[in-house]
Amino acid sequence: MMDANKYKPGYFPPQENEYRWVKKDHIEHAPMWCSVDLRDGNQALVVPMDLEEKLEFYQMLLEIGFKEIEVGFPAASETEYEFLRTLIDHDLIPDDVTIQVLTQCRDHIIRKTFEAVKGAPRAVIHFYNSTSLAQREQVFKKSKEEIKQIAIEGARLVKKLSQEYEGNFLFEYSPESFTGTETDYALEVCNAVLDVMQPTPDRPMIINLPVTVEMSLPHVYANQIEYCSDRLKYRDAVILSTHPHNDRGTGVADTELALLAGAQRVECCLFGNGERTGNVDAITLAMNMYTHGVDPKLDFSNMPSIVERYERLTRMHVSPRQPYAGQLVFAAFSGSHQDAIAKGMKWREDKELLEWSVPYIPLDPHDVSRTYDSDVIRINSQSGKGGIGYILETSYGYTLPPKMREHFGYTVKSVSDHAHKELSPEEVLEIFEKTYVNKDHPVYVREAHFKQGRMTEATVTALIGGRKIELVAVGNGRLDAVCNALKEGLGVSFTLQSYNEHSLDQGSHSRAAGYVGIAWEDGHYTWGAGTDTDIIRASIKALVSAINNGLKEEE
Ligand SMILES: CC(=O)SCCNC(=O)CCNC(=O)[C@H](O)C(C)(C)COP(=O)(O)OP(=O)(O)OC[C@H]1O[C@@H](n2cnc3c(N)ncnc32)[C@H](O)[C@@H]1OP(=O)(O)O
Ligand SMILES: CC(C)C(=O)C(=O)O
C-alpha cells in the first residue's frame, strides 16, 4: 500500500528568496563543463569500466570538447589508480584539459589521492563530506560543528599535501547532500573551507553545491544557488558549480535554473548516466542551449557514434526517447505531424532558409548526423497522406496529385494496420507500384497512333481480356482520344477527371510519370499511374491502370 503520510519534503530552502533569476528567460553562454562520467557515472555501473574502456571513454570526452574531466576516485580501486597513472605517465592530458579526482575528507584517502595524482600537469583535487541533517544524525552521528570540522580538517590536509607533492593543483569542495542541508549551514561550511584555502581571483577555487539527491522543485534549488552565490566569501575567487542528480526527473531544470541564478559550472554525464536515476544529462543541456542559438562549446555532431561507444563501454542502453540522441526522437509516425513536417521541409527548401523552424522537430537531424530519409517520417497505421506522399516523393521522386495522395494514404495505412507493423520506404513504394503503376490487365494498350486535325484522332491497338481489338476515336487531345476509344471498346462510361505528369529522373534517358484519375458512371473514382521514357505512353499507361483498377472493383 502506498501511504503518503510516510513522506515529507526533506529540504531546507533559504528564508530570503529574491528570485532575481526568474526575470531571465534564456542562458546566454555555455558554462564551464565538467564531465563526471568516469567517476560518478562509472561508480553507478553494474560493472565499472576497465582500464581500456576508461581510456576509450576518456578519448571520446576529449573529442566532444570537455576541458574538465573528473577521471575517477583514485583511492577506490586498483583500476582507478592505474587509470590515473596511465593518463599522467603516458602524457595523455592535453594542455587545455584539466583532470579532476575525488576524495573523501579522510586522512588516508586524501593521502592516497595525492599519491595517485602526483606529477599531473593540472589537477583539481575535489574533496567532500556530507553535511545534510539525515547524514549528520544517521551516518556520522555528529553535531553541525563536528561535521564542519571534518571539512576544515580535510581542507587543511589537502592544502598541506598540495604544497608537498609535485604537480599543479586546484581545489574543489562539495558539501555533499547539499539539498538535504540547511542552506545557511551549508554556506557556513563552504565559507569555513574557503577561509582555509584562501583562493584568489587568479587561483580560484570551485565550490560545488550538489543536488546529491533531488528533493525539491527546481526553483527551490535555483533560490539556494542565488542565495549562496550572494553570500559566499571570496566570491570573485570562487567558481560556483552545480552537480544535479535526477531523482525527481528534473535534473536538467535544476541545472538550467541554477545557471540563471548564478552558477558558472556544471558537472554532468553523457546520457544522464550516474547514481540511481543518474547525473544530469550533458547532451540535453548542451543541445538545449544550441537550439536556442547559443554555442554550447561541446560537439555532438557525431551523435550516432557517441551512442554506439557509450552503449558498448558502459553496457547501458540509450532510450529511443532520449532527448536529441534516441532512435525515435526525430521520428513522426502520426499523420498531422508528418503533414506539417513535410510542408515545413518544403518551405525551408523553397525559401533557401538557414534558420531551422520546421514544426515538431526542434533540431535539424543533420546537425547530429541523422538523416531526413530514414529518421524523420516513418510510416504506420497512424500516418497520413502528407507523410506517405512525402516518402514517395523524397525517396522515389513520385509527386502524386493531392487527391491521389489521399487515396494512396488510406491504402498504405490499411496495409500497415492489417499487418500491424511499420512500413519501410521500400514497402511503401511496393504498395504504390502494385496498386497503381502500369497495370495491364484486363486492358492492355499495345500501340496508339495519332492524327492531328481540328480534333486528335487515335487509332488504338488493345488487348481486352486477351482479345486483340483495334479502336478509332477522336478527342480534345491524345489522352482524351485514347480514353474515348477505350470507352467505346469496353462499352463502359467514365470521365477523365485528373491528369498530371512530371519527369522522374534527369538526363536523356529520363523517365516520365503520369497520374490519371477517372470518375465512373456510378460516381466512384479510380486512380492509375504510368511510367515510361515517353511522356504520352506514360499517360496512356496511367489511364489504362485507372481503368483496370475500376474494372477490377466491378468484378
Ligand atoms: C555522492 C557521491 O557520489 S560521493 C562518492 C561516492 N563514491 C564512492 O564511494 C566510490 C568509491 N568509494 C570506495 O571505493 C570506498 O568507499 C572507499 C575506498 C573510498 C572507502 O572505503 P572504506 O573505508 O572501506 O568504506 P566506506 O566508504 O564504507 O567508509 C565509510 C566511513 O567513511 C566515512 N565517510 C564517508 N564519506 C566521508 C567523507 N566524505 N568524509 C569523511 N568521512 C567519510 C563514513 O562516515 C564511514 O565512517 P566510519 O568508518 O566511522 O563508520
Ligand atoms: C561527490 C559529490 C559531488 C557527488 O557526487 C554528489 O553529491 O552527488
Ligand SMILES: [Mg+2]
Ligand atoms: Mg553525484
